[in-house]
Amino acid sequence: MxxxxxxxxxxVRRLSLVYFKDFSRSLxxxxxxxxxxxxxxxxxxxxxxxxxxxxxxxxxxILFYTGRISEMHEVKGKDNVGATMDSMELERQRGITIQSAxxxxxxxxxxxxxxxxxxxxxxxxxxxxxxxxxxxxxxxLCAVGGVQSQTLTVNRQMARYSVxxxxxxxxxxxxxxxxxxxxxxxxxxLRHNAAFLQLPIGLESDLKGIVDVIHRKAIYxxxxxxxxxxxxxxxxxxxxxxxxxxxxxxxxxxxxDDKLGEMFLEEKTPTEQELVAAIRRSCIKRTFTPVxxxxxxxxxxxxxxxxxxxxxxxxxxxxxxxxxxxTEKEEPEKVPLNPVRDGSTQFVALAFKLESGKxxxxxxxxxxxxxxxxxxxxxxxxxxxxxxxxxxVRLHADQMEDVxxxxxxxxxxxxxxxxxxxxxxxxxxxxxxxxxxxxxxxPVVSMAIKPVYSKDRDNFSKAVSxxxxxxxxxxxxxxxxxxxxxASGMGELHLEIYAQRMEKEYGCKxxxxxxxxxxxxxxxxxxxxxxxxxxxxxxxxxYARVVGVMEPLPPDQNTVNIFKDLTVGTNVPKPFIxxxxxxxxxMAQKGHLTGHKVSGVLMKLLDGAHHIVxxxxxxxxxxxQGAFKQAYExxxxxxxEPIMSVEVTAPDEFQGTIISQINKRQGIIxxxxxxxxxxxxxAEVPLNNMFGFIGELRSSTQGKGEYSMEYSRYTPCTAExxxxxxxxxxESIGVVPEKEQKKKKN
Numbered sequence: 001m002x003x004x005x006x007x008x009x010x011x012v013r014r015l016s017l018v019y020f021k022d023f024s025r026s027l028x029x030x031x032x033x034x035x036x037x038x039x040x041x042x043x044x045x046x047x048x049x050x051x052x053x054x055x056x057x058x059x060x061x062i063l064f065y066t067g068r069i070s071e072m073h074e075v076k077g078k079d080n081v082g083a084t085m086d087s088m089e090l091e092r093q094r095g096i097t098i099q100s101a102x103x104x105x106x107x108x109x110x111x112x113x114x115x116x117x118x119x120x121x122x123x124x125x126x127x128x129x130x131x132x133x134x135x136x137x138x139x140x141l142c143a144v145g146g147v148q149s150q151t152l153t154v155n156r157q158m159a160r161y162s163v164x165x166x167x168x169x170x171x172x173x174x175x176x177x178x179x180x181x182x183x184x185x186x187x188x189x190l191r192h193n194a195a196f197l198q199l200p201i202g203l204e205s206d207l208k209g210i211v212d213v214i215h216r217k218a219i220y221x222x223x224x225x226x227x228x229x230x231x232x233x234x235x236x237x238x239x240x241x242x243x244x245x246x247x248x249x250x251x252x253x254x255x256x257d258d259k260l261g262e263m264f265l266e267e268k269t270p271t272e273q274e275l276v277a278a279i280r281r282s283c284i285k286r287t288f289t290p291v292x293x294x295x296x297x298x299x300x301x302x303x304x305x306x307x308x309x310x311x312x313x314x315x316x317x318x319x320x321x322x323x324x325x326x327t328e329k330e331e332p333e334k335v336p337l338n339p340v341r342d343g344s345t346q347f348v349a350l351a352f353k354l355e356s357g358k359x360x361x362x363x364x365x366x367x368x369x370x371x372x373x374x375x376x377x378x379x380x381x382x383x384x385x386x387x388x389x390x391x392x393v394r395l396h397a398d399q400m401e402d403v404x405x406x407x408x409x410x411x412x413x414x415x416x417x418x419x420x421x422x423x424x425x426x427x428x429x430x431x432x433x434x435x436x437x438x439x440x441x442x443p444v445v446s447m448a449i450k451p452v453y454s455k456d457r458d459n460f461s462k463a464v465s466x467x468x469x470x471x472x473x474x475x476x477x478x479x480x481x482x483x484x485x486x487a488s489g490m491g492e493l494h495l496e497i498y499a500q501r502m503e504k505e506y507g508c509k510x511x512x513x514x515x516x517x518x519x520x521x522x523x524x525x526x527x528x529x530x531x532x533x534x535x536x537x538x539x540x541x542x543y544a545r546v547v548g549v550m551e552p553l554p555p556d557q558n559t560v561n562i563f564k565d566l567t568v569g570t571n572v573p574k575p576f577i578x579x580x581x582x583x584x585x586x587m588a589q590k591g592h593l594t595g596h597k598v599s600g601v602l603m604k605l606l607d608g609a610h611h612i613v614x615x616x617x618x619x620x621x622x623x624x625q626g627a628f629k630q631a632y633e634x635x636x637x638x639x640x641e642p643i644m645s646v647e648v649t650a651p652d653e654f655q656g657t658i659i660s661q662i663n664k665r666q667g668i669i670x671x672x673x674x675x676x677x678x679x680x681x682x683a684e685v686p687l688n689n690m691f692g693f694i695g696e697l698r699s700s701t702q703g704k705g706e707y708s709m710e711y712s713r714y715t716p717c718t719a720e721x722x723x724x725x726x727x728x729x730x731e732s733i734g735v736v737p738e739k740e741q742k743k744k745k746n
Contacts, residue, residue, distance in 0.1 A: 049151060058140060060296075102395040134352050280312050643713055
């Protein structure tokens with residue numbers, strides 16, 4: 001009622017619904033705007049957050065309010081349509097974003113390129129690729145969950161690429177929403193100098209609108225889709241709170257901006273324009289983070305967020321981008337790129353994402369300098385190949401719109417270009433400029449993978465070829481040690497998604513299983529051998545005698561085998577020595593204890609004997625194999641296992657839990673570090689004990705823990721593990737273990 005009484009002083013702004021309905025006309029506006037020369041009217045932004053914070057829902061609302069789509073759909077909607085940006089069938093089924101999706105839209109005569117990114121840590125490379133080519137970002141936080149694990153990861157990624165951001169606290173309509181607690185977490189956990197630009201009017205089911213702290217006005221969102229924006233006076237009960245938060249905002253920005261800091265010290269009150277300008281300067285420098293509030297699902301706060309993107313995030317001309325030029329010195333020369341859009345500079349672009357579709361390979365690029373027209377030829381700096389551009393498109397999720405030209409600051413795509421993610425393109429081969437590539441994290445989980453039906457092997461190969469090219473964190477290789485094909489990725493969900501995509505997109509059903517570890521067998525003590533191979537059965541026989549010693553190599557060489565010929569004289573003719581070497585190498589391929597490779601063995605051939613007629617290279621090959629068998633029967637052997645260097649990062653409060661988990665897996669702690677509320681544990685753990693660690697780590701650290709591991713060395717495994725491996729191998733070849741034999745006798 002209070003608001004209705006003030007209608008005579010209310011300024012009402014209504015978005016034209018005619019613009020939504022006349023969709024073809026809006027598309028023509030976008031096409032016309034693609035030729036816009038002024039870089040100040042462009043924003044390249046990404047929307048990033050933890051899982052289920054509302055990124056895709058927010059993007060859907062942005063596209064609707066800007067006239068890019070004519071109707072809204074929900075991520076997990078009942079209409080089975082799904083959100084526009086979740087174009088993949090699996091995304092709509094699961095209600096999650098798997099691949100980053102690009103679109104562009106128009107708001108207040110500004111062209112905004114938007115990339116919606118996944119929230120799961122398994123698809124973190126999608127966020128890396130997006131942030132590498134964007135000028136600004138919207139960090140979405142849940143008003144209930146606050147700063148969560150992937151929020152921390154995204155924050156580190158933004159810091160890596162120096163991407164300024166505005167924070168948007170979403171889901172104020174949810175039970176338990178507390179934006180004030182979230183602001184506290186942004187300051188304490190993310191270490192941001194942040195303050196509210198808006199305050200909510202009511203919370204949970206009572207959410208009515210928001211208060212603009214800078215301009216001291218209330219904003220309400222009326223109409224079936226919140227498309228009618230009504231500005232009014234700040235409610236009486238919130239005026240004191242608004243003044244307090246406005247003063248806090250001025251103080252926070254004063255700490256980050258020199259100009260406003262001087263005014264604050266002189267006790268001058270900044271005007272609205274001066275405060276907005278100071279927020280923009282400090283936001284672009286990443287010294288202050290503006291915090292906005294709203295509920296995307298309930299259509300509240302989205303339009304002011306779009307205004308904040310234009311007001312506070314940089315245009316491509318305000319961001320310093322550099323290319324690298326190789327020189328005679330060790331360090332390449334940094335060359336600043338000029339983002340003017342008048343076509344006076346030479347074209348430079350970076351391919352940041354590949355995607356295979358029904359029309360072939362689609363390559364996403366960001367233009368950093370110059371202009372590219374349809375029909376021109378570009379030069380791939382890495383492959384040194386020229387490519388003629390037959391088609392230029394701009395993306396709207398899975399839809400494409402052809403354009404004739406693209407300029408510096410634009411995000412676009414090409415068809416039929418053979419390249420890799422991270423390749424640089426220039427229009428002139430003499431430029432010799434390379435843009436820094438994208439950081440690609442190493443895979444942490446490996447699983448055995450194979451098609452269920454042998455008839456699907458061709459489709460399986462096609463799928464693997466495509467996915468490994470699209471996703472640099474998805475690795476695929478055949479391990480001859482364990483005779484299995486391994487797929488490696490960022491998590492079990494990551495590999496599970498690719499297994500499902502193989503079935504849906506290629507009709508190839510696959511099995512995922514736990515991979516086997518590459519163990520090794522080695523000799524414990526030197527063994528002297530003297531073996532005679534003699535065979536006579538009519539005609540030419542076989543005769544060869546080898547004498548020597550087999551010794552264990554030092555620990556730093558326990559992954560290789562060495563053969564040395566130390567014979568003197570003609571007892572073993574030199575033409576037969578390769579036969580001895582081959583026999584040694586053949587036997588080292590498969591040990592007799594567990595069936596794994598033999599390594600860390602030095603074979604010295606000291607002497608031998610030969611027959612003038614019956615000796616041959618084959619005879620000495622078989623003699624060497626016989627000597628190896630003799631060593632197995634009479635020598636002492638042990639099993640080696642791979643030890644991994646493991647690095648675990650998590651918040652301080654989980655330090656004790658993680659150390660106990662590593663100890664439980666027979667790990668040895670080699671060092672720890674503590675920094676800004678986070679700690680890092682360095683340890684050495686047997687690879688065989690690391691399976692399932694990622695799930696245990698995430699569950700015990702509320703999803704905030706991360707780890708990486710790499711091969712360190714091979715060391716002897718425990719007697720218990722060795723006995724299990726021996727028994728398993730004996731069962732596989734049909735040998736009854738001693739324990740079973742004793743049981744049968746009893």
